[in-house]
Amino acid sequence: MTLKKLTILPTGTEILLPAGSPLTEVEYETPQRLIPFGCRSGSCGACVIEVLEGSGSLGxxxxxxxxxxxxxxxxxxxxxxxxxxxxxxxxxxxVADDI
Structure with a gap:
């Protein structure tokens, strides 16, 4: 299993996830709510992020x-x-709201 690193700012938290994992898995890797997921279907906008590095790594x-x-x-x-x-x-x- 190949692990990939997601760094979430402004906290600088680094999370390792198996390649191909949905970013919603972040919720299960830390007790902090680093990304505010809402509907999980792309219709509420709660989880807007700004990609600073590795945009091609997110599909x-x-x-x-x-x-x-x-x-x-x-x-x-x-x-x-x-x-x-x-x-x-x-x-x-x-997280876009932290900009």
Whole structure:
């Protein structure tokens, strides 16, 4: 099993997850609520993250995710819905509300 590292800012918490894991697994790896997951289906926007490093490591966003991010005013390609991402390589993210 290959582990990949997700670093979550501003805390700098590093979490190791098996390659291909959904980012929702973060909830089970630490007692802290590092990413505020809501619906887990990409329709509430609670889990918007800014990808600082490793955007290719989170998979490609689909059209619905991109449309919803645009509705939220999160354009430019650096934001994602964490609930729609799978960790395929190391990445560093920041919860968008902490910016």
């Amino acid at each position: 490609e966003p689909d059209h619905d995710e991109l449309d919803f991010l645009e509705d939220l005013g999160r354009t430019g390609g650096h934001h994602r819905l964490a609930c729609q991402c799978r960790l395929r390589g190391d990445a560093t993210v920041r």
